[in-house]
Amino acid sequence: MTAFFLLVTILILALVGYILGRVRAMARAGGDARGLHSLPNYYGWHAALMTMLPALAVLILWLIVQPVVIERKVGTLLPPAALETDTAFTLAMDDVRRVAKGLDLAVANGVMTDSDASMIRTEFTDVRERLAQVGVALGSNVSKETLAAAQSYRKLTALGAVGRTIAVLAVALAGLAWALAVTGPKFRARNRVEAIIMGALVIASSIAILTTVGIIWSMLSESLAFFRQYPFTEFFFGLTWSPNFKGGSELGFVPLLWGTLYISLVSMIVAVPLGLFTAIYLAEYASPAVRAVVKPAIEVIAGIPTVVFGLFALMTVGPLLRDWIAAPMGLGNSGSSVMTAGLVIGILNIPFVSSLADDILNAVPQALRDGSYGLGATKSETVKQVVLPAALPGIMGAVLMAASRAIGETMVVAMGAGAAAKLSLNPFEAMTTMTVKIVGQLTGDTDFASPETLVAFALGLTLFVLTLGLNVVALQVVRKYKEQYE
């Protein structure tokens, strides 16, 4: 039975359990629900949960443990050379699995009988050719050990599947029987069911924490592996970035940090004035009718995926800047540049700044404005000298959040900033960022033992710490400011 089919069976058993539990509770109470501690449905739910949960736990545990056990057993059949390093072992096991899958397919297509598949020997049969008939292409001829291992792998997997089915169904039925045995008028089914639901709620809310732990753990462990191979100081203070998968690469972080910060700076120069003036106009000047149209229109920008902005940078903004500004002024002839990426990130951050600032401006009490008008100030004087200073901490928070978004932005820089890590002041030159290099080092063929791949995790960790730090500060600032008026 496949795992999926087993899952369906468990669910059907749970449904049966629900009906039986309800019926039994009613029967024990003499057909009168008033005699029961809980409503009849709770007895049904109790039986269903007791059937389902232990069985699911066993199933999941089995799915995790079985491959490990089989791998260990089958591994003993492999030649000693395959056991020396982890990589060799993984490759050998991949081969074994491929051959085993081929044998399965061959049996399914009727090219071999089941006994053929477990009896054939490399000495008598060209296994590679037989498997090619069913469409399983193997890179090399099958060695004696691999074939033996594959046959043993098939046998153990089949055995495991039978064992799994029996164990899971037994646990499900036992759970059902136990639930039915305890079902009675005095049994507090509701409390039990509610406790289980409560547990589920707690687990669900802990996933957020687990995610953070997962992020930190995954990046920290790989980063440590990186720093064991590559000196800490050379990474953080190195001025050259030239990874070379053949070895001898220089992985200096400074050019990437410079590119990231430079692009973010350009983007903030675009986003902050535009976003802030938009917010001021919407909050202080616009009539409700104008606001009702313009605010959603600005927010459309926020709803567009960043890859769209990336293509816009690559296709329109980059060539435009190159042909009209950079090339005539002799500043460079590259379409992808700090300016391109910075401008476009700035645009996509406008709605972010404006909607945060809009909320903050609206939170400034009307009394402050009225006081200012009473003294004879014009509207713009009120905004500049009363509202903005009152809202300043909140706006700073919004700006910090926008900066953290600009630093973490990936698609626009991947498509618009270029790939050359450089330390230069010219904004029309192509530079690169941490996010681009994370993508660059982790896509394609990667070897998770080389510093060239692992450096991506160190970059990721730095990025995570940087953006998290900015956000914590921003949230703190916003929270502090809010308390002033409440």
Place this chain on the structure above:
Amino acid sequence: MTSAPMTGKPAPVRSGSILAPTPHMLRRRRSETRFRLYGIVAIVISLSILAVMLVTIFGNGYGAFRQAKLTFPVTLDAQVLDPKGNRQREEMVKVTTVGYAKVLTQSFRAELTARGIDTADLSDKDIAALVSKDAPGVLRAQVLADTSLVGQTIPMSVLAGGRIDGFLKGRVTMESARLDSNINPEQLQFAERLQQAGILGLHWNVAFLTNPDASDQRPEAAGLGVAILGSLYMMILVAVMCVPVGVAASIYLEEFAPKNRWTDLIEVNVANLAAVPSIVFGILGLAVFINFAGLPQSSSLVGALVISLRTLPTVIIATRASIRAVPPSIRDAALGVGASRMQTVFHHVLPLAMPGILTGTILGLAVALGDTAPLLLIGMVAFVDNYPGTPVDGFLDPATALPVQVYSWATRSDPAFIERSNGAIIVLLGFLLVMNVAAIILRRRFERRW
């Protein structure tokens, strides 16, 4: 006090009527107008850049929905396609696309001669190059599906090559053809003659939505089929995994969580996770789901897991807001007639909060649909030209996603792929529009003020 608290200068001595504006007043009024104008200019700039972006993308992407095709009758020569002559599929499989290319070229030439189209300045290779490299494969699949076609003459509409397609759409010109090793101006003039004869023309391109991706050599055959299917699978999985967990977490945090450090920690965590760059989730997915748990690369399942974790804070924040909007009197009433706290929440609060939760969820899914960076890291940028299988097994097959397809086409060298990339954005924005409109309608329809 002076009338000009802003400057600190002594008030100018007023001469004449109090209603006549002084220069100082005029200056302040001008400054007022200017300030107002800044706001309007900022809005106009933002919105016009948005408009320019959408217009360029629609302008460039519209072409992807039209495709140059050559329409001519194809004689399926039995000599070439079925040398043994007994119409057995097993034997005909041995004829490769090379044989079918030959058949296509022969029929094309025959049609040219029949229609009296001048081909004097073109070599045979130049003429054959007008037909897409994808066409023989399509013809082969069609013949193998119905072997009785062999020997007949069937009308066919086959894809023209990418450069010819570009010529019809204005992307390729005589000047650019002179510099291009893949096409020459004579071929373009020939294409013009074909167009006048009605053999070559632009047709609606449904294949753009259904075909899988194609290699660098055949931009004309590339489609979004695998990407749309992959995105659909991921959205289904994200909805199944992320929504129940998000709603459960919100219920706990809003209704049951005691005020203690653990709860505080969760709250801070959710707020911060919402601001973590999406690429970090990609690193998490790569390290945990692929390297540690051993799930297959590029699969929709891994993509959905990563996107789920990324979307979870959004769903939690939206759900908590709508649970909080249910007034306490509802809870008090339920508790008052003897419901347990669990019953209160599940029978009363949750149904009332449902429209808000749904709206928030749809908007969260819309963000998830456009998320690209984390998917690059888990290998969804790989070239996939096989459709993933049917669920459940298909969730483990390699697939790609709409926004990733936009990126991978944009990075290819042939400009024909840029048009495809823009076309993919149109499709993506279409889906996003539908989801957002659905959310707005839901909100309008069910919004309740207490």
